[in-house]
Amino acid sequence: MIQIKDLEKFYKTEEVQTIALNKLSFDVKEGEFVAIMGPSGCGKSTLLNILGLLDDPDGGSFMFNGTEVAGYNERKRSELRKHNIGFVFQSFNLIDELTVFENVELPLIYTGVKPAERKQQVEAVLEKMQIMHRRNHFPQQLSGGQQQRVAVARAVVNKPKLILADEPTGNLDSTNGNEVMDLLIDLNEAGTTIIMVTHSEHDAKYSHRIIRMLDGQKVTENILA
């Protein structure tokens, strides 16, 4: 599904250039669950942004489903993104002014799904995530675990082929964290590809493969399953 080769990304300030990704290469197959680990500043988040088509690489190749997407413009990336990729963030990034239902509904609005169908799909996913009873609440009224479940629900409502999770349990206690991990496993077992950035060895063990990074490069790769 994903092939990256010699991927490069630099950050420039007025005086210095920082290398965030240094000729990074790896593949991810459809249905895989990959964990990416490494210390702060090793380039994990940059990688995730590029994989999520939120950012452009400065060099190298990025094939998504067999198509080179490295040079895509914003409109094309947005199109590809909204139909294929779901995001889960460490800090949930729910919109405070929208209710649980409306937050989850958002991706469907942007892909042009009709209201009646949207309602059906949102309710189905809320049911699945067991937060249906909270559908009319605002994010601030929920616990961290509940908020992340809403965020996951939002990520999957469009039935994306790929879910990118950036430390999805980083802001949660272990009970809530485990619940979220179970959700991701379920999704993966149903066929969704998952790439997860994490600091937690515990969470990483849920994956099939762990890629360890340092200074923008791949250091090791452990296959777990």
Place this chain on the structure above:
Amino acid sequence: MIKNYFKIAWRSLKTNRLFSVINIFGLSIGLATTLLLFLFILHERSFDTMYGHKDKIFRVLLHTTEEGIETWGQVPSALGPELTEHIPNAVKSGRILQNGYGGNAFIKVRDKVLTERLLFWVDPSILEMFDVKMLSGIGAEALNKPNNILLSESTAKRYFGSENPLGKTLSVDNRNTFEVKGVFEDFPDNSSLNFNAVVPFMMRQEAKHPSWGNASFETFVMLNSDKPNLGAIENKLQSIIDANMDKEQQWYTFSLQPLKEIHLNSSAYSDSYLENYGDIRQIKNLTALAIIILIIACINYMNLITARSQKKAKDVGVNKTLGASSKQLILRFYVETGLITAIAMLLGGFFSILILPSFNKIVNRTLEVSSLFSLEILSFLVLTWLVTTLISGSYPALYLSRFSPKEALKPSSNKGIMTSFIRKGLVVVQFSASVVLIVAVLVVRQQLEYIQNKNLGFNPENVIAISTTAIPDFATNEALVNAFERRPNVSLVAMAQGFPTASVSLNSIYKPNSDVGMSVNTNLAQHNIVDILQLKLLAGQRLPELKQNGDSLVEVLINKTALDFLGYTPEEAIGKKVDAQLGNNSYICGVVDDFNFTSLHKPIGAYVFHNTARKGNYNYLLVRFKNGVLMETVSEFENTFKDIAPNSAFEYSFIDKNLEFFYQKEKQMANVSLLFSVLAVIVACLGLFALAAFMAEQRQKEIGVRKVFGASVPKIVQLLSLDFMKLILISFVISFPLAFYIMNNWLQDFAYHINIRWSVFAIASTLSLIITFFTVGYQAIKAAVANPIKSLRTE
């Protein structure tokens, strides 16, 4: 510590250049306009305050009791001397009369003929009341003897150059010769009274034979107290009338107007020789405008500051963690605001100096740059600085400094949601004010256009009026008419006492066999006046040719208003006897349709043309041109005039230009309101721009999330702009009725006015929506195209 605050404030200004520039620029425009308007208001309020007896001097007003009640600034000549005699509190009283009842005087100095607009026949006490300062020669006592004249310093220079004017002689209107007895200091700009030349009132027929009929004399009285019982004095005034006139003859009452109120509170009164009348309504409008602009500028500042509050909040958090108290932070924010307002103030002062010359033209005054440095203005500046700093600095100072450090440092807390309501409210206030101003500008313009294009009932174009006041003999006048009529471009010439826009005699006209009267303008004119003015004849015929001296038959051409008052149909009226104080032998020969002989502020009154056999009373030659006034023809006229009447100066005016003079105040107001409305809207836009930046910043995360989940750029722009459009729509709801109310009130000052049309509101709203869209659109697009990962990056 304070030094440190200044340092921080200065650096924060430098790092946020765009915001700082917008901020300071907006505020300085606000301050500059406020400063100019304040300067103007101060000048208007300073009128007549230089006179030592300012609190004790009063002008006598006359209120007509006939149909169409009016207030005049002039009273009959008999009243002046009676005042000191019958009113115990009256110390002095005096009358003034402008030469030719408000016309020009023709001065002949040796072989030079000059036109003098400001020659007055004056009682000596006037000079004493108004502390007229003599620079040489004698003062008031010169007016106790005939044929003495006093000149102002600049007038003496104009007449005699560098020579000593004392003892020199000159003649006025070829009738009287005067000897210069003294030179007085020029009257200041802010004096209602303004004389260039003063001659003794005692020489006038009206002084020798005072009457209770002709009310043409501006009369002042000085009392022995500055807090007199005006009610008691007015009763005394009534008893003076009662003692001199039969009840049924009385057509007026008197009252006293304090000197300090004359300048600003007299614009509704007719008949006065004082110039430069201000208008209290204009002052009130301008004061309101100044306050609105300053408020808009302050709101701007607050919105701009809050636009940066998210960043500032973090700053507060860090400072508090490091041990700063709320008090210290409040002080810090005030220092920062104080610094910005001080810079804006300096810049505003600079702007106002730049704008002052154009502003002077608009308001028709000569305000000087030096007056910007007067004590009043400087204290006003300091006060404005303090108020502006307090108003605009309070939000950041009191709101931001209250945050607990934990709250302030939290990356995604919802600081400001509580106050967003207030902020939005401020934008609504700001925009409502702008919309009201836009509507006002449109309505004022439309009304002026209406006035300029209104059918006046006569044709003022291509007619000039040549003054013949100084030509007493009929033969010379006739020679001029004959000479002018021969010019190829001239269609008609007529002698007349006056013309529409110029004053004529004010009499009363009475219903048949009744004492019920009405004021009527009477104009002694030649037979072709109807054709020169292109009046519409409804019935009867033009005035017959002139009468021979001694013929007592008077023929009268009346207008429709006079006809309606008399109660006739046009046809009935012909041949009827009429009493318009023109002799006992007056008959109606024709009826003309109404025409606007004075400004459209006033409804049309009664007007009659007549041919009384008093040949000396023609003051003008009216000349109608065939196709447009040719300046060559006018200069040929001047040569002919000098040949035929060498002792008089050639003076002429265009009737249509005179008409424009009536609406000078409105034009002035239109220009002022246009200028300041544009400025207000610019300032409001700057504020909106900043607020859009703020909202975009505050919703950065939301925008990021939406983009990640597929929102397109147009969708985001729509999302952000829509919010503002809602605010603008709310401001329409508030401003439309307000603007309608205000402008409808303004229009009531015109007897003839437009009705406010819906199109005005449509234009105003379209304009503000377009402005909003462009202002907000920039920020919205900027926010929408930004890369979402920046806003979503976790800390």
